[in-house]
Amino acid sequence: MKTPYQEWTEEVLNTSIRVGSIKPRSKVHKYTRATKHGKTIVCPECNKVATVYHFAWSALSCQHCNNMIDKYDWKLL
Numbered sequence: 351m352k353t354p355y356q357e358w359t360e361e362v363l364n365t366s367i368r369v370g371s372i373k374p375r376s377k378v379h380k381y382t383r384a385t386k387h388g389k390t391i392v393c394p395e396c397n398k399v400a401t402v403y404h405f406a407w408s409a410l411s412c413q414h415c416n417n418m419i420d421k422y423d424w425k426l427l
C-alpha cells in the first residue's frame with residue numbers, strides 16, 4: 351500500500367525522468383538490496399518508477415505499461 355508521500359515522490363521522479371533532469375545510471379544487479387524504506391527502480395520500457403521492498407523476484411510487471419520486466423533489466427536512479 352502506497353502512502354500519499356510515496357505517490358508524490360514517484361510523481362516527482364517520473365516528471366524529472368521525463369524531462370531528463372535525472373537519468374537512471376545503472377541497472378539492478380545481484381547485489382542490489384532494498385532498504386526498509388524501499389528502493390526506487392525504473393522501468394526500461396516506459397521510464398516510470400516503481401518502489402520495491404525486496405528483490406526476491408525474478409521478474410516484475412510494470413504497473414504503468416504492464417510489461418513483464420526481468421529483474422536485471424530494471425534500472426536504478
Ligand SMILES: [Zn+2]
Nearest residue numbers: 393396412415
Ligand atoms: Zn513500464
